[in-house]
Amino acid sequence: MKKIIAVTMIIVLSASAFGVLNATDYNYIALNYPDSITTVPNGINNAGTVVGTYNDSSYLAHGFSWNGTTYSSINYPDATGTWANGINNAGTVVGTYNDSSYLAHGFSWNGTTYSSIEYPGAMETLAYGINNAGTVVGFYFDTNGDPHGFSLNGTTYSSIDYPNARGTAPSGINDQGTIVGYYCDSSRCYGFSTDGTAYSSIEYPGSPDTAAYSINNAGIIAGRYCDSSRCYGFSTDSITYSSIEYPGAFDTVALGINDSGKIVGFYTNDHPYFMGGFQGSPLGVPEPATMLLLGLGLVSIVGIRRKIE
Numbered sequence: 002m003k004k005i006i007a008v009t010m011i012i013v014l015s016a017s018a019f020g021v022l023n024a025t026d027y028n029y030i031a032l033n034y035p036d037s038i039t040t041v042p043n044g045i046n047n048a049g050t051v052v053g054t055y056n057d058s059s060y061l062a063h064g065f066s067w068n069g070t071t072y073s074s075i076n077y078p079d080a081t082g083t084w085a086n087g088i089n090n091a092g093t094v095v096g097t098y099n100d101s102s103y104l105a106h107g108f109s110w111n112g113t114t115y116s117s118i119e120y121p122g123a124m125e126t127l128a129y130g131i132n133n134a135g136t137v138v139g140f141y142f143d144t145n146g147d148p149h150g151f152s153l154n155g156t157t158y159s160s161i162d163y164p165n166a167r168g169t170a171p172s173g174i175n176d177q178g179t180i181v182g183y184y185c186d187s188s189r190c191y192g193f194s195t196d197g198t199a200y201s202s203i204e205y206p207g208s209p210d211t212a213a214y215s216i217n218n219a220g221i222i223a224g225r226y227c228d229s230s231r232c233y234g235f236s237t238d239s240i241t242y243s244s245i246e247y248p249g250a251f252d253t254v255a256l257g258i259n260d261s262g263k264i265v266g267f268y269t270n271d272h273p274y275f276m277g278g279f280q281g282s283p284l285g286v287p288e289p290a291t292m293l294l295l296g297l298g299l300v301s302i303v304g305i306r307r308k309i310e
Contacts, residue, residue, distance in 0.1 A: 220239065
């Protein structure tokens with residue numbers, strides 16, 4: 002199994018609480034951590050608190066939170082990089098940090114205390130999602146470098162492996178305990194959902210490559226799909242699929258969703274190294290004045306996301 006580190010940019014856009022909207026139904030603005038080279042919003046809770054990652058002038062990765070007006074840095078003690086990936090309504094953040102050997106470890110942070118998340122016997126562990134009961138999901142690499150999913154409920158770890166897959170990577174969980182993520186076979190990748198017993202594959206119609214990244218309490222799933230040349234975000238209620246494409250973007254990816262339908266993700270343009278962050282709201286919904294003052298900035302690498310190949 003080959004591991005590829007793929008950098009992810011994350012953005013925030015808003016979808017209707019009453020249904021799934023297309024890209025043309027949004028107004029977009031930018032989020033930029035002050036004096037950062039890049040800013041990547043990666044998750045959002047129902048209060049609108051955003052977490053993500055930014056790069057400083059030395060390209061060192063730091064986690065951050067943003068409450069609508071104020072940015073705060075999140076740094077796992079003595080880490081060589083911190084990525085904040087998810088947040089629940091209590092404000093508990095989960096993510097990943099690198100140690101001095103640049104190996105990845107999961108963590109949770111309750112606003113005061115950091116706790117490491119290590120799947121027993123794993124070579125590396127990455128935490129991505131957390132629900133309001135405090136259950137954490139992510140994936141780990143065994144000593145052979147093969148990826149497996151996991152959930153952590155209190156102190157109990159459970160492995161998650163899509164049947165007959167070459168690798169499984171859960172990324173999100175809702176309060177009903179439904180977990181979503183992606184898995185790969187010998188030729189391509191698919192999204193999936195599971196209630197812990199039964200597994201269902203998620204495939205955007207006609208796409209050769211689909212990944213699911215998050216699910217809200219209404220069961221709406223956000224993710225990305227690709228055609229032969231580009232990738233797009235999507236949302237689905239498992240029956241109807243809607244594409245999300247940032248206007249003028251080359252690639253768009255939707256990574257997280259909360260109960261009001263706000264989605265996080267990233268977009269690229271035709272420059273090979275450009276990745277941009279944004280926040281969007283449905284047309285007709287005014288943005289706070291403080292948000293309108295934020296300008297569009299150039300963004301680059303900021304997150305760890307490992308793709309199974």
